[in-house]
Amino acid sequence: MANYVSPGVYVIEKDLSEYTPSINSSIVGIVGFASKGPTNKATLITSQNRLIDTFGEPSENITGQAIEGALEILEQTNSLYFIRSAADDAVDSSGIVGIGCGAGFIVSGTASPTGSEGFGVSRNLTLRVQITKPDGTFVFSDNSNAGKDFTILANSVSNSRNQALALRNVLGGSLDTDNLYVEYDLGTGLGEFSLSGIATTTLAGSGVKLNVTACEGTSYDANNGIAVLKQINALSATNGVYGVSGSFASSIESYGASIITEGADSARYLLESLYPGAGYNGGTKSDGTVSGLSFDIVSLGGPKTSIQIKNNGVVAEAFTAGLAGSGLFVEEIINTGLTNLKSDYVKGNVQYESANTGGTVNLPFYSTTKTILGDSNYDCVSVPGGTVKITNGLRFNKFVASTNTNFAGGTNGIPATENGRSTALIGTTTGTTKTGMQALDDPLIDISLALIPGISTEAVQNNLITLAETTQNFMAVIAPPYAIGGVQEALDWTNGKSVSRSNPVNSSYAAVYWPWVKVFSTFDGKDRWYDPSIFAVRQMAFTDSVSEVWFAPAGYQRGRLTKPSEVEVILNQGDRDSLYSGGNVINPIVAFPQQGITIFGQRTTQRNPTALDRINIRRMMIYIRKVILASTQSLIFEPNDEFTWARVENLVNPLLSDIKRRRGITEFRVVCDETTNTPVRVDRNEMWTKVIIRPTKTAEIIIFEINLTNQSADLGTI
Secondary structure, X not given: OOOOOOOOOXXXXXXXXXXXXXXXXXXXXXXXXXXXXXXXXEEEEOOHHHHHHHHOOOOOOOOXXXXXXXXXXXXXXXXXXXXXXXXXXXXXXXXXXOEEEOOEEEEEEEEOOOOOOXXXXXXXXXXXXXXXXXXXXXOOOHHHHOOEEEEEOOOOOOOHHHHHHHHHHHXXXXXXXXXXXXXXXXXXXXXXXXXXXXXXXXXXXXXOEEEEEEOOOOOOXXXXXXXXXXXXXXXXXXXXXXXXXXXXXXXXXXXXXXXXXXXXXXXXXXXXXXXXXXXXXXXXXXXXXXXXXXXXXXXXXXXXXXXXXXXXXXXEEEEEEEOOOOOOEHHHHOOOOOOOOOXXXXXXXXXXXXXXXXXXXXXXXXXXXXXXXXXXXXXXXXXXXXXXXXXHOOOOEEEOOEEEEEOEOOEOOOOOOHHHHHHHHHOOEEOOEEOHHHHHOOOOOOOOEEEOOOOOOHHHHHHHHHHHHHHOOOEEEEOOOOOOOOHHHHHHHHOOOOOOOOOOOOOOOEEEEEOOEEEEEOOOOEEEEEOHHHHHHHHHHHHHHHOOOOOOOOHHHHOEOOOOOEEOOOOOHHHHHHHHOOOOOEEEEEEEOOOEEEEOOOEOOOOOOOHXXXXXXXXXXXXXXXXXXXXXXXXXXOOOOHHHHHHHHHHHHHHHHHHHHOOOEEEEEEEOXXXXXXXXXXXXXXXXXXXXXXXXXXXXXXXXXXXXXXXXXXXXXX
């Protein structure tokens, strides 16, 4: 503490308001396969809609029942972490955006002065323009689809700037900027002036056609200059009529072209789903609804384009972007990977396949794309309905307009073999990178329950149980395979005496439920058999919401299942006795004639008879451990003396008192003093606290002893 040596009034603030924080005991972790979404990452899901949007709908084509399980559990909790496992060969869904050139023309003129003021155009210059779209329809509907007239007025006192501006204003004015894009060059000299206006269609690609006609009365004064109307960069004279010096072409047809998307000297813009999966593949389902991703490419004025991303047929995002020269370079507008995301659905790259290297190269930088594709908007190509290579030096490159282009080619990355699936689900830990179920080992997600529904592979289940034991953060809930047989087969499986399981399940951090239950799936309109672990975890979350984590998630109060319509095996009293006693640890799901389908057990798989052989006790201990750890972190590096010991007791005692009031424990004691912190422990910089808890046991067996007496018996003495 600071020493104060001069007179004054000082205020010192000390925070002595330590308390135990609240912990959500219903956070569930689910590991499994899906058709889309992030892979090998614990993703927080807070609603059923968010689950479907992120990871796709359930399907019989997807191994396991992770999506189905998550949907059911989200009806009882709003905090669930979904880990989608996928092998390295999972493929992104993708769609190719074509790159093309617009059709264009040049109008130019020069004049030599006969006086000091100079001379220009002596008569109006009128051009009739019509643009044909790839589908054969016209852009301009004036003059009975003949085109639209544009006139450059004669100027008595001309100069090159006025003439060029006139051309731009007429051909590229606000009325028509979505159809024609105009650039101009200015040239001046002591003895002459020149103007050159270049107009190109804002539509690009094969099928785009531009027809330009010099209307009657259009010419330059022969004494003062000439006018030239010509097609831009025509590949051959057969593709159009060239204007030549000294003459005026009366009509031109100029064509756009598409740059080839595959092979040497090809270029394309490749849009890909953010993550791999067939769930991103666009298409139409049997009920007529649209699924997956698709996109529209809408041409805007100049070199700009609107890239509209559709999710399930509805526009979810729209980006205004273009290529080099657009001012809104596409690689700066849409993601090129998974960092600094601008799109929630896609990433993209401009790609170039070089004839020299024979490989595809991404062009993520403006300067590189500028070199390959060109930076100017002047040069165009005329190839009726054709495609070209970018080695022709083509300019005015732009995305080709398209509608409802589906993403395709995505794969889920679900291995074909059981060993491959097990490897993907179990995952690995490499440095800070964790895959599969290993991603559950993260203190930031704080799960209390975990399952891999629909997967009964011994290696997968054993690894989940081991992870639960080593982290001490959650319970693993598992089940025997579907259609394993009857009671004896289920017992053999749990005890490690079946073909599919060679070792018994024995852990207080695990619980087994059986048999499977039938549920109607609204996604495909079918009755399907569901892994019982789904509903076991669902009822644990329900128990937390209506009572406490240390209440048994079983029985008619908290274990009744309203959704399932049938159980795989009908269990009688003898079956239930066999499953639940004699060292056996299966929690039966029973179809009672009047009460309905009910979870009628709450054993952990621990074989040793202690308090931890019950789920409610194990879940309470997980809860207490987490709360104590969270509330005592601030004591690290504090002096190891009686004052800190008292702080420990003051933190833990209120927690346990509260649990006692809420019927979790009957008695407790917290000891943190010189008896637990011996000199040897203090010398090792250790501080020990002993917490003794007497948990509240559940009344699983209720017995009424009914005694009959004769008429003379004294009931008070019986």
